Amino acid sequence: MKVLVVGSGGREHAICWKIAQSPKVDKIYCAPGNAGIAEVAECIDIKAMEFDKLVAFAKNNAIDLTVVGMDDPLVGGIVDVFEAEGLRVFGPRKNAAILEGSKAFSKDLMKKYNIPTAAYETFTSAEDAKTYLETAKYPIVLKADGLALGKGVLICMTKEEAMDGVQELMTDKKFGAAGNTIVIEEFMTGREISVLSFVDGNSIQIMSSAQDHKRALDGDQGLNTGGMGNFSPSPFYTDEVDAFCKKYIYQATVDAMKAEGREFKGVIFFGLMLTEDGPKVLEYNARFGDPEAQVVLPRMKNDIIDVFEACIDGTLDQIDLQFEDNACVCVVLASDGYPVEYEKGFEIYGAENFKNKEGYYLFHAGTKFNEEGKVVTNGGRVLGVTALGKTLKEARANAYEATEWVGFENKYMRHDIGKAIDEA
Numbered sequence: 001m002k003v004l005v006v007g008s009g010g011r012e013h014a015i016c017w018k019i020a021q022s023p024k025v026d027k028i029y030c031a032p033g034n035a036g037i038a039e040v041a042e043c044i045d046i047k048a049m050e051f052d053k054l055v056a057f058a059k060n061n062a063i064d065l066t067v068v069g070m071d072d073p074l075v076g077g078i079v080d081v082f083e084a085e086g087l088r089v090f091g092p093r094k095n096a097a098i099l100e101g102s103k104a105f106s107k108d109l110m111k112k113y114n115i116p117t118a119a120y121e122t123f124t125s126a127e128d129a130k131t132y133l134e135t136a137k138y139p140i141v142l143k144a145d146g147l148a149l150g151k152g153v154l155i156c157m158t159k160e161e162a163m164d165g166v167q168e169l170m171t172d173k174k175f176g177a178a179g180n181t182i183v184i185e186e187f188m189t190g191r192e193i194s195v196l197s198f199v200d201g202n203s204i205q206i207m208s209s210a211q212d213h214k215r216a217l218d219g220d221q222g223l224n225t226g227g228m229g230n231f232s233p234s235p236f237y238t239d240e241v242d243a244f245c246k247k248y249i250y251q252a253t254v255d256a257m258k259a260e261g262r263e264f265k266g267v268i269f270f271g272l273m274l275t276e277d278g279p280k281v282l283e284y285n286a287r288f289g290d291p292e293a294q295v296v297l298p299r300m301k302n303d304i305i306d307v308f309e310a311c312i313d314g315t316l317d318q319i320d321l322q323f324e325d326n327a328c329v330c331v332v333l334a335s336d337g338y339p340v341e342y343e344k345g346f347e348i349y350g351a352e353n354f355k356n357k358e359g360y361y362l363f364h365a366g367t368k369f370n371e372e373g374k375v376v377t378n379g380g381r382v383l384g385v386t387a388l389g390k391t392l393k394e395a396r397a398n399a400y401e402a403t404e405w406v407g408f409e410n411k412y413m414r415h416d417i418g419k420a421i422d423e424a
Ligand code: AMP
Pocket: 118, 141, 143, 150, 153, 155, 185, 186, 187, 188, 189, 192, 214, 224, 271, 282, 283
């Protein structure tokens, strides 16, 4: 079969790599892809939001299945557009992708269906938000309702910071319309875990857990980023946590979406915080995580095509989802200055060191070919150096060793990815 993947990040590289393992697949295309994805797929020059061009490509090339990796096209309704043309596509429709697309929606859903999450209020006027902040408890969390490249969440230690935050999000519109509505939420403390799942509208199957490192600098300092590295499984995702989430969060979310007439098919990513009062949902995403996909998919035993098809056909309960009893660590190599300002266009050297190295993966994120055909940096997060190991410690040692195999001029990485492993 022929498969089209939509996206261009490290996540889509991992998805393409995993699809390429399937004996059912003859050809993979990726739109728009990147220089690394080009090793496993044919990259086509169509952007993820160009739905009409993507549909035309899928029809003209007899694509059997399209897999959408990114949030923007999902929230924008790409799945509805493909389905209307009779094309097979993996991902939630627009009315279900709202689970990620609107924080006000997801908070209201959790409240209505008693799914554990932080207490919150929603505001559509800056004035009302500021009045509320006068008597609120600090620290407090401000969230832009809509998509904001993972940067629309502000943790405010003081009233002054929060007032400035409302100004930024609602009045100055730093993230555009995403800040027309904001959620103001109770600050929670605890360890964060990412749990990805496959959903077929009715049933849900949980993938192995992962733990992300969102802050830019060592010691969880600096600004929030898309993710600077992570590991799977999380030793803090215990049987007890699993049992709690199965009882109160996972199926409850799928059932709630169905009850609202918003049947969800695709991947639900549960951003969980393990608080003193038990696990609570920090956020939902309607797609694989990046870089969660990079550490979870190399450990997945199943043919991913079977799982995608089962989600679309509503037969997920017939899949026996299995993961290797090993561990995986991904260290992101970023451009120095990310997530604020950074230079791009530097040549990447050493990628060939990953060829034929079993258990080591170099997932490309912001990379491209320059005019001379050389692979150069083309984004904030550039590469995800990923390695397997029998244990988390071994996987971490392998991943950090491999970060030395590849380089570019303004290479930056965190040195403490997986430090929590030592505390487990
Ligand atoms: P989100 O995009 O909602 O996951 O938020 C981004 C990050 O902000 C999360 O990964 C947490 O580290 C942090 N965060 C979000 N909500 C809260 C909260 N209620 N309390 C504490 N930290 C939070």
